[in-house]
Each structure stands twice: as structure tokens, then as C-alpha cells.
Amino acid sequence: MKIGVLALQGAFREHIVSLEALGVSPVAVRLPEQMTDCVGLVIPGGESTAIGKLMETYGFYDAVAQQHGAGMAVWGTCAGAILIAHEVLDALPEQRSLDLMDISVRRNAYGRQVESFEADLDIDGLDGGDFRGVFIRAPWIESVGEGVEVLARHDGHIVAARQDDLLATTFHPELTGDPRMHRYFVEAVVGR
Numbered sequence: 206m207k208i209g210v211l212a213l214q215g216a217f218r219e220h221i222v223s224l225e226a227l228g229v230s231p232v233a234v235r236l237p238e239q240m241t242d243c244v245g246l247v248i249p250g251g252e253s254t255a256i257g258k259l260m261e262t263y264g265f266y267d268a269v270a271q272q273h274g275a276g277m278a279v280w281g282t283c284a285g286a287i288l289i290a291h292e293v294l295d296a297l298p299e300q301r302s303l304d305l306m307d308i309s310v311r312r313n314a315y316g317r318q319v320e321s322f323e324a325d326l327d328i329d330g331l332d333g334g335d336f337r338g339v340f341i342r343a344p345w346i347e348s349v350g351e352g353v354e355v356l357a358r359h360d361g362h363i364v365a366a367r368q369d370d371l372l373a374t375t376f377h378p379e380l381t382g383d384p385r386m387h388r389y390f391v392e393a394v395v396g397r
Contacts, residue, residue: 206229206230206245206395207229207232208244208245208363209231209233209307210224210232210233210247211246211256212234213233213256213265213365215249215251215256215329216348216379217247217249223379223384225377236263237265240269241272244277246269246277246280247279247281247282247390248281248288249285250285252284253288253300253367254297254300256285261301266387269349276370278370278372279303280390282373283342283374287344289302289305289373291306291307291308291309291350295311302333305371306374307349307350307368308350308353308368309347311345313342313344314345314375315342315344320342321340321341321342321343323340324337326364328357328386330393331385336383337383338374338376338377340359343364343375345363345364346363347363354367370395372390374386
């Protein structure tokens with residue numbers, strides 16, 4: 206199974222390590238043509254405006270939409286959740302999203318870098334108890350469309366959701382050493 210990790214900016218190395226630990230063949234995707242044989246794509250956390258500008262420069266917006274339309278699953282974590290959202294609240298004027306998932310995401314909802322935190326999350330579909338969420342300048346999901354399943358909340362705000370072959374988490378599962386969210390993506394979302 207070949208899963209791409211968008212490797213333009215952000216925590217892509219950690220996602221690659223997490224996927225390798227599951228026996229998956231991750232690909233560091235730096236150019237759109239590297240997604241061709243991928244059954245899934247992880248868009249990592251980082252700086253959503255920086256990732257977006259690089260995606261624009263290298264032609265990823267159309268390429269990701271085309272690959273997703275051809276069956277490639279997509280998982281956005283933190284900044285990646287912003288990038289796959291239908292609507293981005295508090296976005297910069299020139300900020301663009303992929304408009305793949307029927308969610309509305311509020312950028313930097315939890316505040317600045319110094320207000321980053323960790324919290325235990327009860328995530329639907331994960332066995333083994335709570336999952337430790339790492340929130341770094343994190344967004345939250347303000348609202349979801351009809352076909353979107355809410356998987357987890359923190360303090361009343363949606364922090365994980367799924368829509369068919371799309372997954373959004375507003376935290377950084379790649380920074381925990383806990384493989385369950387990556388396994389969920391591989392088995393439940395990609396392998397659906």
C-alpha cells in the first residue's frame with residue numbers, strides 16, 4: 206500500500222515514520238506526479254498559508270482534487286485540516302483551500318503558539334482508550350455538513366471528523382508515538 210505524505214512544509218517526516226511503523230510504504234510527495242499510484246495522501250500540520258502557497262506554486266490544488274476524484278483518500282492534520290475544508294474562517298484574504306470536505310474550520314482557534322496544549326480525546330472508532338491530542342496553534346472544526354461524521358470533541362469543539370474517504374484532525378497524531386490514528390486512516394479510511 207502506497208500512501209503519500211505532502212512534504213512541502215510542516216511535520217511530514219513524523220507522518221512518514223508513523224506510516225512506516227505500520228508496514229505501509231510512505232512516499233514523500235514534493236511534486237504532483239508523485240501521487241499517481243498513491244491510495245491515500247496525508248497533508249500534515251505546519252503553517253497552512255505557507256503550505257498553500259507552495260501547493261499553488263507546484264500545481265497541487267488541481268492534482269490533489271483530480272487524484273481524490275479518482276479514489277485517493279485524504280487526511281488533513283492541523284494545517285492539513287484547514288487545507289481540505291470547504292470553508293476556512295479567519296483565513297487570510299488570499300488563502301485558498303482544496304474544498305474537499307464539507308467542514309468549516311476556524312484557523313488558529315485555540316490561540317497563539319504559547320497557548321498550545323495536549324489533551325486526552327475519546328475518538329470514535331479507536332480502541333484502547335483515550336488518544337493524546339497535541340494541539341499546536343490548532344484550528345477547530347466549527348461546523349460539519351450532513352454527510353460528515355464527528356469523531357471527537359474537545360471542550361465542545363469538533364477536533365476530528367470523517368466524510369467517506371476524507372479525514373480531518375485538528376491535532377498532531379504524528380507527534381504522539383501512538384499509531385492508532387494512522388492505523389485508522391490506513392484501515393478504515395483508505396481500506397474502506
